[in-house]
Amino acid sequence: MITLDPIGTVRSKYTDPSQVPKGTGAKHDAEGVLEIRPEFEAGLTDIEGYSHLYVLWIFDRAEGFHLMSQPPNADRPHGVFSTRSPHRPNAIGLTVVELLGRDGPRLRVRGLDMLDGTPIVDIKPYLSSIPVETLRRGWLGEAERRHS
Numbered sequence: 001m002i003t004l005d006p007i008g009t010v011r012s013k014y015t016d017p018s019q020v021p022k023g024t025g026a027k028h029d030a031e032g033v034l035e036i037r038p039e040f041e042a043g044l045t046d047i048e049g050y051s052h053l054y055v056l057w058i059f060d061r062a063e064g065f066h067l068m069s070q071p072p073n074a075d076r077p078h079g080v081f082s083t084r085s086p087h088r089p090n091a092i093g094l095t096v097v098e099l100l101g102r103d104g105p106r107l108r109v110r111g112l113d114m115l116d117g118t119p120i121v122d123i124k125p126y127l128s129s130i131p132v133e134t135l136r137r138g139w140l141g142e143a144e145r146r147h148s
């Protein structure tokens with residue numbers, strides 16, 4: 001077993017999973033705050049220089065997992081590790097957010113898909129060096145083409 005100590009909490013306008021946009025083409029532009037615990041504030045030093053951040057968090061309101069499931073807009077079931085389902089063996093969420101500003105231990109961000117109160121376990125700078133034309137989007141790419 002691994003024990004994680006959250007570094008902070010998401011403050012989001014979403015209080016229920018049904019409020020979060022879902023499916024191909026869903027826009028994630030919700031703004032909110034990553035409230036970091038005061039004892040970790042020094043770890044935010046120099047974070048203002050980044051436009052985007054990876055946020056690692058816990059699906060604290062998801063129960064259990066399914067190795068196969070059919071996400072919204074999919075035409076067949078897919079394995080959990082080829083989806084972003086909340087119902088995974090380790091309930092870890094990953095969201096890329098735009099950093100709008102920092103007020104001490106509070107990071108104002110855009111692009112939240114987490115519920116209010118979600119525990120944050122880590123933050124890292126987003127640095128993608130993979131040219132977009134080399135990315136394959138798997139079954140999701142097929143679904144996007146079907147729905148475009």
Ligand SMILES: C[S@@+](CC[C@H](N)C(=O)[O-])C[C@H]1O[C@@H](n2cnc3c(N)ncnc32)[C@H](O)[C@@H]1O
Nearest residue numbers: 017020059060061062084086093094114115118
């Ligand atoms: C499809 S998941 C993707 C999350 C993240 N971007 C990822 O890829 O890991 C997003 C959904 O997780 C659900 N969700 C958000 N916060 C949650 C929480 N704290 N516990 C359980 N489910 C949550 C919402 O229903 C939301 O629509």
